[in-house]
Amino acid sequence: MEPQSIVDFDEEASNPLLRRASPDTESREDAEAGKISSPASSGATALVIFSTLISVLGSYVFGTAVSTENCNLTGFLTECYVRMQVGFSSPAQSGIVNDLGLSIAEYSVFGSIWTIGAMLGAIISGKIADFFGRRVAMGFAELFCLVGWTAISFSQNAWLLDIGRFLAGYGVGILSYVVPVYIAEITPKNLRGAFTAVNQLMICCGGSVMYVIGNFTSWRTLALIGTIPCILQLLGLFLIPESPRWLAKMDKWKECETSLQRLRGANANISQEAAEIIEYTEMLKQLSDTGMIDLFQRKYAHGLIVGVGLMVLQQFGGVNAIAYYASAIFESAGVSSRTGTLAMVVIQVPMTLLGTLLTDKSGRVPLLMISATGTLLGCFLTGLSFLLQDLQLWKDSPLLALIGVLIFTGSFSLGMGGIPWVIMSEGHFSCSQSQVV
Numbered sequence: 378m379e380p381q382s383i384v385d386f387d388e389e390a391s392n393p394l395l396r397r398a399s400p401d402t403e404s405r406e407d408a409e410a411g412k413i414s415s416p417a418s419s420g421a422t423a424l425v426i427f428s429t430l431i432s433v434l435g436s437y438v439f440g441t442a443v444s445t446e447n448c449n450l451t452g453f454l455t456e457c458y459v460r461m462q463v464g465f466s467s468p469a470q471s472g473i474v475n476d477l478g479l480s481i482a483e484y485s486v487f488g489s490i491w492t493i494g495a496m497l498g499a500i501i502s503g504k505i506a507d508f509f510g511r512r513v514a515m516g517f518a519e520l521f522c523l524v525g526w527t528a529i530s531f532s533q534n535a536w537l538l539d540i541g542r543f544l545a546g547y548g549v550g551i552l553s554y555v556v557p558v559y560i561a562e563i564t565p566k567n568l569r570g571a572f573t574a575v576n577q578l579m580i581c582c583g584g585s586v587m588y589v590i591g592n593f594t595s596w597r598t599l600a601l602i603g604t605i606p607c608i609l610q611l612l613g614l615f616l617i618p619e620s621p622r623w624l625a626k627m628d629k630w631k632e633c634e635t636s637l638q639r640l641r642g643a644n645a646n647i648s649q650e651a652a653e654i655i656e657y658t659e660m661l662k663q664l665s666d667t668g669m670i671d672l673f674q675r676k677y678a679h680g681l682i683v684g685v686g687l688m689v690l691q692q693f694g695g696v697n698a699i700a701y702y703a704s705a706i707f708e709s710a711g712v713s714s715r716t717g718t719l720a721m722v723v724i725q726v727p728m729t730l731l732g733t734l735l736t737d738k739s740g741r742v743p744l745l746m747i748s749a750t751g752t753l754l755g756c757f758l759t760g761l762s763f764l765l766q767d768l769q770l771w772k773d774s775p776l777l778a779l780i781g782v783l784i785f786t787g788s789f790s791l792g793m794g795g796i797p798w799v800i801m802s803e804g805h806f807s808c809s810q811s812q813v814v
Contacts, residue, residue: 421568422642424618429572431613432559433579434606435515435552438522440583441603442491442549473538473596483535490539491546498550505551510627511559511620514551516611521548523607530600545603557798562620563640567737570799574733577795581729585722625658687745687797694749695756696789699782710762710778717779721786728790735791736799744792751788755781 474484498518506514521544528541557576564572583606591599618640624633633654637647672681699706707717735744758781765774 421565421572422640422645425564425572425640428563428617428640429560429575431610431617432515432556433575434610434613435518435556436576436579437583437606438519438603438610439549439552439556440580440585441587441606442522442545442583476596477532477535477538479535479538487535487538487542490543491549494543494546494548495550495553498547499553500550502551502554506555506558507623507626510623511555511562512614512617514555515559516614518548518551518555519607519611521545521551523604523611526600526603526607530597530604541600557801559620561799562622563618565641570736570741571733573799574736574795576798577790578726578729578733581725581790581794585726588718588722622654622657625654626661684797684801687800690749691793691797694752694789694793695785696752696794699785699789703782706759706778706782710766711775712779717782720779720783724783724787725790728787729794732791732795736796741796741800745796748788748792748794748796751791752785752793755783755785755788757781758784 473479473487479487498521502514502518505517509517525541525543525545525548528537528544530541532538532541557573560573560576561569587599587603590602594602618636619632621633621637621640624630624636634647634651637651637654638645641647641650671677703718703721704714707714732744732748759778760781762774762777762781765771765777771777
């Protein structure tokens with residue numbers, strides 16, 4: 378059965394968003410009359426920038442939670458065996474263990490239960506974002522993060538600590554999907570890559586800030602600090618528009634037009650982009666009856682392999698080994714763990730920022746190739762340093778380990794850390810284009 382058209386002639390005549398007239402002709406006539414700006418010349422408006430900043434507060438929350446897991450668990454285990462402290466784990470792990478009397482097993486549960494919550498949140502994130510909207514999904518996730526951080530801060534026993542950690546992970550699992558998708562849907566096509574890459578930048582900043590602040594405050598205060606971006610995003614969500622593409626998908630055409638006009642500016646010509654949204658929405662309606670098995674058709678093979686493959690390579694490329702055991706690597710290599718970890722923070726933030734700026738200028742593939750090559754070199758140098766240390770062939774091998782970890786961190790932050798998320802969020806756009814072709 379052929380899907381019914383979502384608009385009719387009367388609607389097209391009464392709603393500018395639904396007009397099927399040639400966007401190029403309309404743009405040229407309006408531009409000549411001096412009424413509107415050309416779509417090609419439109420850039421990021423203040424509202425697009427503000428909306429992006431509000432949404433990436435969720436990415437910042439992601440970074441703070443990840444840093445808690447990586448630093449706390451690693452720092453705690455390291456102190457148990459080699460009596461060292463570093464970064465956020467300095468006040469947090471010792472304070473938690475001393476205040477609550479946790480065993481190694483109990484603290485390990487606290488560190489790892491975040492991942493379980495994040496996994497469950499990620500599984501249902503798409504359904505929540507599609508049914509309730511992008512803004513509601515972000516607000517829903519931040520409520521879990523806010524309750525989670527508060528529970529951690531006021532916990533007096535292990536079970537409340539674990540519940541708070543699980544809730545924070547659940548919220549972050551939802552944010553990890555909806556934030557880059559929302560940014561991709563509200564930004565102009567020519568700026569989409571750079572704006573979406575800010576997601577990874579804020580994850581990086583969140584983790585780095587927690588590393589630094591963790592040296593100067595208690596773990597309870599640090600957990601309360603984690604609630605600040607949650608509250609800011611919850612308040613900011615009332616000030617930003619909903620995604621025009623989601624509104625169109627829900628047949629809210631008037632709201633879609635209003636949202637798109639606000640995002641592009643009062644004098645911007647939105648007819649061409651509106652036509653693309655209509656085309657994309659109609660394609661989605663035609664595919665509404667497709668199932669999971671249809672994803673494995675040959676025409677989707679390339680996109681599926683690229684998207685899933687990049688996410689797999691991102692996780693299996695060594696980042697978890699470096700992140701979770703950086704302090705142990707430095708200590709085993711004979712390098713000051715505090716110096717090494719702070720050096721990682723210093724390298725990570727500017728390299729992530731550089732990757733954000735280069736995403737749209739140099740392209741995704743060149744950055745990924747450079748990033749992958751750098752991570753390979755970093756892993757090789759780190760492994761080589763331990764080999765030389767075991768064979769006692771080079772007394773300066775600890776310096777080689779530090780250089781290797783820093784090269785890996787910088788290279789990963791440049792491309793492999795953020796670009797797979799950009800490609801994921803852009804995937805449904807490229808899919809729609811392939812369907813039209």
